[in-house]
Amino acid sequence: DRRSSRYCLIASTAGGMDIEEVARTAPEKIITLIIDSFLGIKPYHARRVCAALGLQGKLIDEGIKLIQSLYKILLEKDCSLLEINPLAVTKDGRLLAIDCKINFDDNAFFRHPEYKTMIDLSQFDPLEIEARKFDLAYIKLDGNIGCMVNGAGLAMATLDVLKEHGAEPANFLDVGGGASREKVAAAFRIILSDKKVRGIFVNIFGGLMRCDVIAHGIIDATKNITPHIPIVVRMDGSNLEEGIKMLAQSGLNVETVDNLKAGVQKIAHIMDKKTKVFKNGHIN
Structure with missing residues (x-):
């Protein structure tokens, strides 16, 4: 209760x-x-x-x-x-x-190592299985906006705000409070592996989690893949300016914003435009 x-x-x-x-x-x-x-x-x-x-x-x-x-x-x-x-x-x-x-x-x-042998992997989405390898809290959803957030509470709030703005999250993904560059890269690759994802929203409050580590992870994840989908990043906290500068120089289709509301409005607007273009393309 x-x-x-x-x-x-x-x-x-x-x-x-x-x-x-x-x-x-x-x-x-x-x-x-x-x-x-x-x-x-x-x-x-x-x-x-x-x-x-x-x-x-x-x-x-x-x-x-x-x-x-x-x-x-x-x-x-x-x-x-x-x-x-x-x-x-x-x-x-x-x-x-x-x-x-x-x-x-x-x-x-x-406390119960025997439980791991009882897990039926056939009941999980392949991306959820991949996330378990990196100790990532990842749950596949039905939307088209990939989400990467640090902290379960902030992740839940992010999904709620996205829904309030008419956007549909593709996943719940909490990278944790002090994730490494490699863990962030793994999380971002998992999001990119979801074929339903048409845009990505990153929401990071950098206390234990440094903004430059997030930027490094995003860039590392896209070294062998050049994503053409829009990426909106809201970061705040430790090494913020360095993280923003790295993303700006990465050549990725990234927009940075100052707060959660602005970030959600930005990605929701971009996705709405993409949807209208897609529908009009079929009509024509």
Whole structure:
């Protein structure tokens, strides 16, 4: 639960595939327990949940055991989600978990090296697999504006502002706070490898991340590829003037701006013009 920064237990007798619809139309059918990190789930917590689900007799004891076991697994395995859906009562009066879904917290992988062997790479986009090699936080999206940002919060804000201006991000990509020149170059090459990308927006706040390192990485990534797509760069912070000068002398189709709003407006305007030209070209 984001508001309380705690794990929560959610249960309902009206679950299934349409639980979001239940939450909207009949929220009273959903039981939520915010779990105290120090207390955990005590038997009396679990008993209340079981009673609210309509369990009776020995099923309550089974339900308490099940709920406490789930919480133990959640902590031991560093899960971000542990879902039993559906939980059934059998004809002979037993509780049975029919299906289970577990999400592991990526940030806890260092405590569970065995998890890496469980990853099914067929479920990832090839660019996401490439990004993992460089420890880049990259998620492929459906838009046409490639984004390179430092910091997850700034990256999310950048995507939001792009959407507000009618632009469609092609990815989420956080290079991190102190990325090397090589890591920045790898990130930029991944963006360029996306065939849907028709423009690139770089948004960097250079505290730990120096602006000249970003510029070096962009230039290194384009040594063997000369991208003809527009690139808009918003940088601020350490070694800003040096970074801007390097990009200006690179020969790339780069425009630099002073702030996030100006950068988003610039790339959105460029992409809008490209779209109109493309459509008119087909009409003619």
